[in-house]
Amino acid sequence: MSDHLVAQRRPGESTTASYAVEAEGLVKQYKSRSGTVDAVRGVDLRVATGEVFGFLGPNGAGKSTTVRMLTTLLSITAGTARVAGVDVAADPDRARRSMGVALQEAGLDVRQTGRELLVLQARLFGFAAKAAADRAAELLTLVGLDDAADRRIKGYSGGMKRRLDLASALVHEPEVLFLDEPTTGLDPASRLTVWDEVRRINRNGTTVFLTTQYLEEADQLCDRLAIIDGGLIVREGTPQRLKDELRDRLGLDAGPTLDEVFLDATGRTRTKAAGDVQEVSA
């Protein structure tokens, strides 16, 4: 694992935008024959350049829907979103150039080898054939897949697939990296590997926007986080601020864990007033 492979970029250097991700009043309504689903109901987000931002929420809260709108994969019903300063709806191709995307289902073509997949990905981001081959080789080393590089992806383990997916999101050295549940289904050791990788990517200046179901992961990795529930942001702040806020509000002696913050925010154990939106600024 060597750091020089990802271009050194200081936060804010390569973008004129003050925020890496900026969403205002983001709404997604899924329409189908069986009716409409209000998956996201007006989300405002600001992720500073250089941050690791965690996006938490229970199943069906709207995390993936939000990520898919931010990454140009899903049309936006209402509101606006900018990634690296580019309006994702107005200029999707330019936005795509500045973002890396690894979605919840590690989307890989199992009939290709790891190397072929990365070469193709690099070609799609405009690399010439030789440059694409070099970039693929670098990334394979970076994520420790040298030995498996020329084997079909079909035979990869879940952890290997995740790492390859991560590598494919990095081919073009994106300014912002979106990871939708990057460690779901991984064993503890593989999870730690992904954490290290995320930290390293972030050290090199890439802003990371990740969703997760693991509070421990959010606590360890994220500078700031937001909790979404029922399509609305119900908490936002640094992990410490959120814990402090809960401790003060409930008058606890010991500091609560992030789990308790999460449960409180999503009303899973304690009573939650509808639309009780608490903003805790970082």
Next chain:
Amino acid sequence: MSTLVGTGALGQRALREAWRTPEALFPTLFIPLFFLVVNVGQAGKIFPSDSTDFLQGQGYAAFQLPATLLLAASFGGSAMFLVEDIEGGYFDKLRAAPVSRTSIVLGRLYAEAVKGAGIAALVVLLSLPFDVRVATGVGGFLLLIVLTAIWSVAFSAFLQLVALRTRSAAATQSGSMLFFPLLFLTPNFVPRDLLTRPMEIAATLNPVTYVMEGMRALVLDDGWAKVGIGFAVAAVICAAMVALNVRTIRNYD
């Protein structure tokens, strides 16, 4: 990046995929040849070449060859792979790349054209032992290959459209059943003027009839006007299908 480079890169990947799944490729070659042998075996004696005007002096197998080629070009395997891409999430990965939406559609279709041409050439070569000759010569042979390739792109594009709209393997599989009416409501056993009246009407309304007649004109040297009409019909259907694909992928959610 240019649409051409993207299409080339994605086309190569689709060809690699086809090459690595010979089990999907095999029926495309085997089933049409099977029908060629069976149909000629059953009807060959009814139409002896010396007393059957419409054969232009060739055997019945030559008359059957266009139907064989069209059948080989109407499997459209690419659409099933596309459904796999959609279900597995790789399709989203492609959509998240700054590559023109047109190349995402054209990549697979380019591979279909190459595959269609290769299979057509192979089918023609394998029919040579049955005394089939392309009467219009080498040029006619090449046109026959190109026309088959255009049709295979048109049919694959139709199935890709079903795949993109339904995102379902079952629906895409059902869509491929369209080849039954398309290929059999045609003058595939005898020329159009020998069909019963209802069948003749159906065949006249079926665009594949004109593609088949164009191919047949190449094999039997039966007039270049028919060849021109065949190409025009195939090209128009192909262009319309590609345009619908591009529109669908642009609005894909």
